[in-house]
Amino acid sequence: MADNTAEIPPKTGLGGKLMMPIADDKGKWEKEDCSGRICIFEMQHTTGTERDADKLSEALSTRAVEVAAAGAMACLFVCPEKMEPFTITPPEDKHADLANLPVATMSHEHGSFLKDHLLKLTADKAKQSPGGVPEEAKDWVESREEFTGRVYYHNTITGANRWAPPYVDSGTDGLLVSVKVDTFFERLQKVLKTEPKGVIVAHQSWRPDVALQDPPANGFDESLLSRVPTLQITYEAGQELKAVSGRGCEPIASMEVQPFGGVYAWGMGTQGQLALSEVERDRSMRTHENAFTGEKNSFCHSPCYVSNLHEQQVVQIQCGGTHTATVTQGGEVFSWGRGDACGAMLGDLAAMQTDGFGNKIGCVDVPIVVDQLENIAKARRIFCGDNQTFIIADMPHPPFSTPS
Known part of the structure; x- marks a missing residue:
């Protein structure tokens, strides 16, 4: 989390629709795309090739202020490849503007998996739409300014114009949580010791291939995994199974x-x-x-x-x-x-x-x-x-x- 920005509620987390500008390779977006959403941006679209943490903090803070003014719920930045997530330190003159907006960075791996996931869902939505055009993109046409040739998008019904391609909502919900101590293996060990017929573990959607391994220093008894069948499934499959069982169905x-x-x-x-x-x-x-x-x-x-x-x-x-x-x-x-x-x-x-x-x-x-x-x-x-x-x-x- 960034310094001097809003905290994520410790017990409930912060949930909402995800917005990640993926319609083109430049990460274009408009302020109306952010309202009421958790916004995710690829850092290179904001800062170019800059790698200095202080300079990055200033540029990312400026972007976060714009997002806050647009009514976003949170602002996340995906780090470039081979760059570890870091703590953003906003300049003092931006503290007040970011007091109600959680701001953070995420790894390139995390962001890449998330982007691929959103691209797939958006493509699926297009396939299921009449004529292959989602409702949000309907009536929008690509145009160019007469003198500069700059590309913009015009709505033939409302007359509205925008620089970014029309944003297509993938329908993806996200939940931000602040995890200070990971107690997953502690809880898993307690479940395995009751000797159930089997255990199903749902992955996080952006890490579909992580192994069930824990450092020996934490005291997790890995032999329990050989005595109780333990199945690992994707996050989406886990959510579907959870919804089915929540309705009392099999x-x-x-x-x-x-x-x-x-x-x-x-x-x-x-x-x-x-x-x-x-x-x-x-x-x-x-x-x-x-x-x-x-x-x-x-x-x-x-x-x-x-x-x-x-x-x-x-x-x-x-x-x-x-x-x-x-x-x-x-x-x-x-x-x-x-x-x-x-x-x-x-x-x-x-x-x-x-x-x-x-x-x-x-x-x-x-x-x-x-x-x-x-x-x-x-x-x-x-x-x-x-x-x-x-x-x-x-x-x-x-x-x-x-x-x-």
């Missing part, structure tokens, strides 16, 4: 691999993603209709043995949005569920089922082997996206060879 579909390679399934099975046999479906599946939307879905409320995989020694299983895939001990890949998600050929589409709203879709309700991989690759690990499947495999020989 995940949509669950799969479990037994030590002997058998598979149990339960949850949503409208599109065949549970792979239950006809007898098992008749006995265990139930139908639910949403009274407001009219959507009908089939589900299995308790674990049911997947007899269709009885002769397969399954070692890994992954669930997608509407399909499921497994890897066997022999390296074969089986997939089932919605046809366009599990990669089924037309001849494999065993049934035409509804998607809950009466639309007919091709489904595979029994596991089928992905025979395109036979004699080419031996699968080791499998991963499922919403409608995609990926494998890590051993290749028997290079797929392409150079003539000698």
Whole structure:
């Protein structure tokens, strides 16, 4: 945190919408973009190549005063590459202007991950918008000043002009907290000592690959991690899981691999993603209709043995949005569920089922082997996206060879 600026509330933190000017490579922004938001700027757009802390403090303080006057909630600056975060020391004449605005710097790594995340969300928003143009950018056109040729943006409806590209809100919320002592491993150790069936740890979104390691001096017993299954997931997945459990719900579909390679399934099975046999479906599946939307879905409320995989020694299983895939001990890949998600050929589409709203879709309700991989690759690990499947495999020989 910067000296002589507002403190972040110690218990509740400071939460709000994030604003980071990423529409161009110059970090352009307008004051109206900042109102009521946590603003994040790449330092080089404000200070160029300057690295002296005193000179940086003066330039960044000037920018922070502008942001404060625009009604921002907080102001953060991303350090350039190979520069550690530092404490900004505002000049005395700016103390009063920054008395109500938290100001701080963050690492280049943190800022880069955050920028990539916001770029992805903004691109996703554009894809989902009519014509690929988000509502905030609608009616804005790029123009040039008649004499200088300087680029500006003009709204054809309101007549408003701005130098920066129209700001598209990614819809991302941020929470600033002041952590003086990190007690995560202390809390994790207490949880592990109760010997739960498993523990799920959600990462911070900007550090998706950090390992669960703590200095031995802190007294964390890492052997606990080998006794209790501990899964690490992304921040976004953790937030989604937290929201689901907060409503008293369970995940949509669950799969479990037994030590002997058998598979149990339960949850949503409208599109065949549970792979239950006809007898098992008749006995265990139930139908639910949403009274407001009219959507009908089939589900299995308790674990049911997947007899269709009885002769397969399954070692890994992954669930997608509407399909499921497994890897066997022999390296074969089986997939089932919605046809366009599990990669089924037309001849494999065993049934035409509804998607809950009466639309007919091709489904595979029994596991089928992905025979395109036979004699080419031996699968080791499998991963499922919403409608995609990926494998890590051993290749028997290079797929392409150079003539000698």
